[in-house]
Amino acid sequence: MKPTIAIDGPAGAGKSTVSRRLARELGLRYVDTGAMYRVVGVLADAQGIDFGDADALAALCSALDLRFEERDDGLRVIANGQDLTQAIRSAAAGQLASKVSVVPVVRARLVALQRAMSAGGGVVMEGRDIGTVVLPQATVKIYLVASAAERARRRTADLDARGEAADLAQVTREIEERDRRDSSRTHSPLRPADDALLVDTSSDPIDAVVARVRALIAARTAAPM
Numbered sequence: 001m002k003p004t005i006a007i008d009g010p011a012g013a014g015k016s017t018v019s020r021r022l023a024r025e026l027g028l029r030y031v032d033t034g035a036m037y038r039v040v041g042v043l044a045d046a047q048g049i050d051f052g053d054a055d056a057l058a059a060l061c062s063a064l065d066l067r068f069e070e071r072d073d074g075l076r077v078i079a080n081g082q083d084l085t086q087a088i089r090s091a092a093a094g095q096l097a098s099k100v101s102v103v104p105v106v107r108a109r110l111v112a113l114q115r116a117m118s119a120g121g122g123v124v125m126e127g128r129d130i131g132t133v134v135l136p137q138a139t140v141k142i143y144l145v146a147s148a149a150e151r152a153r154r155r156t157a158d159l160d161a162r163g164e165a166a167d168l169a170q171v172t173r174e175i176e177e178r179d180r181r182d183s184s185r186t187h188s189p190l191r192p193a194d195d196a197l198l199v200d201t202s203s204d205p206i207d208a209v210v211a212r213v214r215a216l217i218a219a220r221t222a223a224p225m
Contacts, residue, residue, distance in 0.1 A: 002028060002122030003221055004137075006130035007213075009144035010179050010190060011094065012151025014201040014209060018144065019126040020075065021210045022217075026124070030075070031117050033127030033134070034097065036066060036110050038088035039079045041096030054105045061109035091159060091166070091174065098178050101128075102185045128182055131193035140220045142213055143192035146202040151175055 005028065007019045016032060023030035040061060049056045067078045077085045087093065100106055114134050118125055127134065131141035146154075152172035159166035182190035192198060197216050201209050 001120070003139035003217070004118055004121045004135055005124040005217060006135045006138035006141045006193075006196075007124065007126040007144065008128055008130050008132070008142070008190075008192065008196065010128070010146075010151065010182070011175055012155050013144040013146045014154075014206070015126040015144055017206055018201070018209055018213060019124045021206070022213060023124040025210070025214070026217075029117075029123045030070075031068065031114065031123055031125040032075075032077075033110070033114055033125060033130065035068075035077050035088055036114070037097040037101045037106070038093045039066060039077065039084055040064070040106055040110070041100040042084060042087055042093050043079065044100060045096055051099055051103065054103060057100065057103055058105045058109060061106055061113075064113075066113070086162075089158075089162070090164065091155075091171070094178070095174065098181055102181070102187065104187050107187055128190045129188040131196050132191065133188045136193070140217045141193045141196040142216065143196040143198050144209075145198060145200050148172060148176055148179070150202045 005022065007015050009015050019032070020030055022028070040057070044051065044057060044060055047060070049060065051057070065080050069076045069078055076083055077088060111134050114125065117123065118135055125135060131138055131143070149172065152168060152175050155175065156166045156168045156171045179190070199209065199212055199216070204212070
């Protein structure tokens, strides 16, 4: 059976970039669980659903048809037939995701979907509770970290590249607030699994980080990767 790779860490640590590269290089499927929460947050907001309305959020999650599609122009996130790739990458969508992710029924519904997506192995799944909650039996668990300042710099650069005005100080505050919210929540708090391998991405270029993670995976699986 192909391995199941769990990659966790706070916003801006490099999870998406590293996970996508690994999946492509290792011939595994890629699942971005953070995008799933962003989709729910964006859809709930668009439909005027109060985040305190657990029943309405449960219904939204139950009816959710979500796909990740690799295309020539990159990974596309398709929800209920609608391409939400751009919509879910805004700073506002990130805040919506953090808020909706603390709702127990949302986490329960999406965790069930994530486990179904990983059935049979052969997947790189990234998020904030993959190694601790979603896939505690994952073959390899990686936890990426980076300083808040570096993560804010990356996020600001991403927003600027998409033509969104971004203030570094404000982005830093938002990241720090999200860290506090995600790490202190009652359900599935952000933390590394006891057997996770920590990788600091603060100063290394992406190629070096991917190489380090591949080496860790090879060591854990005792097979060349």
